[in-house]
Amino acid sequence: MFRGRFTFTILIFFIFSSAATASESNADYLARRSELLQMEDGLRLGAGVKLNEKEIKVNNLFKTLKDKELLNGYINPERNVPGIHFFKGKSQMENDSRVFRLLKNMPKGAALNLHTMASVSSEWIAQNISRTPGLLNCTSKDGTIILTFRKKTNMACTTVSEEREKYGSEYDKLFESLFNLYSPTPEVTYPTKKEIWNRYKTMYYTIFDVINYLPVFRTFHWHMLEQLYDDNVMYAEIRLDFFPLYDENNKIYPANQTIIELKDIEKKMKKIAMKKTNKIMMKKMKKITMKKMKGITMKKMKRIAMKRVKKIAVRRAKQIVTKRKDMKENMRIKRKEKDPNMKILMNII
Ligand SMILES: *[C@@H]1O[C@H](CO)[C@@H](O)[C@H](O)[C@H]1NC(C)=O
Ligand SMILES: *[C@@H]1O[C@H](CO)[C@@H](O)[C@H](O)[C@H]1NC(C)=O
Ligand SMILES: *[C@@H]1O[C@H](CO)[C@@H](O)[C@H](O)[C@H]1NC(C)=O
Ligand SMILES: *[C@@H]1O[C@H](CO)[C@@H](O)[C@H](O)[C@H]1NC(C)=O
Numbered sequence: 001m002f003r004g005r006f007t008f009t010i011l012i013f014f015i016f017s018s019a020a021t022a023s024e025s026n027a028d029y030l031a032r033r034s035e036l037l038q039m040e041d042g043l044r045l046g047a048g049v050k051l052n053e054k055e056i057k058v059n060n061l062f063k064t065l066k067d068k069e070l071l072n073g074y075i076n077p078e079r080n081v082p083g084i085h086f087f088k089g090k091s092q093m094e095n096d097s098r099v100f101r102l103l104k105n106m107p108k109g110a111a112l113n114l115h116t117m118a119s120v121s122s123e124w125i126a127q128n129i130s131r132t133p134g135l136l137n138c139t140s141k142d143g144t145i146i147l148t149f150r151k152k153t154n155m156a157c158t159t160v161s162e163e164r165e166k167y168g169s170e171y172d173k174l175f176e177s178l179f180n181l182y183s184p185t186p187e188v189t190y191p192t193k194k195e196i197w198n199r200y201k202t203m204y205y206t207i208f209d210v211i212n213y214l215p216v217f218r219t220f221h222w223h224m225l226e227q228l229y230d231d232n233v234m235y236a237e238i239r240l241d242f243f244p245l246y247d248e249n250n251k252i253y254p255a256n257q258t259i260i261e262l263k264d265i266e267k268k269m270k271k272i273a274m275k276k277t278n279k280i281m282m283k284k285m286k287k288i289t290m291k292k293m294k295g296i297t298m299k300k301m302k303r304i305a306m307k308r309v310k311k312i313a314v315r316r317a318k319q320i321v322t323k324r325k326d327m328k329e330n331m332r333i334k335r336k337e338k339d340p341n342m343k344i345l346m347n348i349i
Pocket of ligand 3: 139
């Protein structure tokens with residue numbers, strides 16, 4: 001052990017002393033180092049994207065806000081959202097973080113691998129689904145609460161509307177806690193992974209039969225798309241297991257019905273989203289061109305608006321292609337100059 005430390009000290013001494021004396025090679029080293037860093041930066045996603053004037057403005061604004069929030073977190077670690085438990089930081093982030101608000105409104109390419117059962121807010125389930133007539137609160141033999149719209153012969157059930165009357169205005173919170181892990185003191189409620197994992201799994205048993213009730217299946221997934229739309233997500237890849245659905249007359253639908261239902265929901269949502277987008281575009285176009293386009297028909301105006309949308313889309317697509325080309329080019333250069341790069345690396349070490 002002594003020997004190890006001794007060698008290490010010598011090594012440090014050697015590095016420092018040689019760095020101090022050889023300032024010329026130091027400058028050379030720094031120049032090559034910066035070159036290497038620049039090359040690496042060029043490999044980052046978005047490195048080849050050229051921002052226009054307006055985008056540069058937004059980017060600067062965003063960076064300023066981000067730096068401010070990071071600095072605030074550094075000064076007040078107890079309020080540093082990325083550094084505290086999610087349960088404690090979430091509402092603070094939603095209330096105070098301008099970065100979060102900006103990100104929420106920004107257009108987003110895709111939500112991938114979205115597990116539908118966990119895709120809508122528990123608050124909404126408590127506010128909306130819990131008020132669907134016929135909902136039962138059943139308790140299985142092992143004590144797990146199962147919410148369902150069909151009578152379970154082997155379980156003791158009460159109706160949710162009765163429970164609501166008992167608890168009054170507090171009921172939504174109680175109901176929500178059945179499928180939300182929140183605890184004001186998570187470190188006490190879940191001392192180890194085992195507790196939180198068990199609780200997490202139970203939540204899905206609790207809510208599972210509710211979602212397979214056809215009327216709820218529809219509102220649930222509709223709301224999922226609504227939330228994605230509000231977050232400005234443009235594409236979603238959802239994950240779900242296909243189970244038979246049931247309705248108020250206890251009719252059972254084969255599992256493939258879920259696909260038909262989802263396709264239908266998607267179609268309706270697209271129609272509404274398109275309408276909303278058109279409306280926004282029309283508003284903008286009207287503002288910009290009202291003076292210029294006196295006497296022009298709405299139809300023509302719409303055509304011009306759509307052309308603009310297309311133009312923007314094409315520009316974005318071109319940027320992505322350019323980025324890909326840049327990346328390929330970078331890789332090619334890297335391969336070609338493999339030897340000099342190796343040298344740079346060796347110099348650093
Ligand atoms: C955020 O705002 C909500 C609603 O106004 C409030 O109940 C909550 O206490 C606030 N949270 C924080 C951390 O300020
Ligand atoms: C639940 O949400 C659906 C779809 O948004 C809506 O049509 C329905 O009225 C809501 N129900 C309640 C009880 O809020
Ligand atoms: C569900 O039923 C159980 C057993 O009767 C009861 O303890 C619990 O408070 C009920 N929960 C809700 C959210 O209705
Ligand atoms: C859906 O599944 C049922 C039962 O497995 C089958 O009879 C039916 O043909 C399927 N429908 C479609 C459209 O594939």
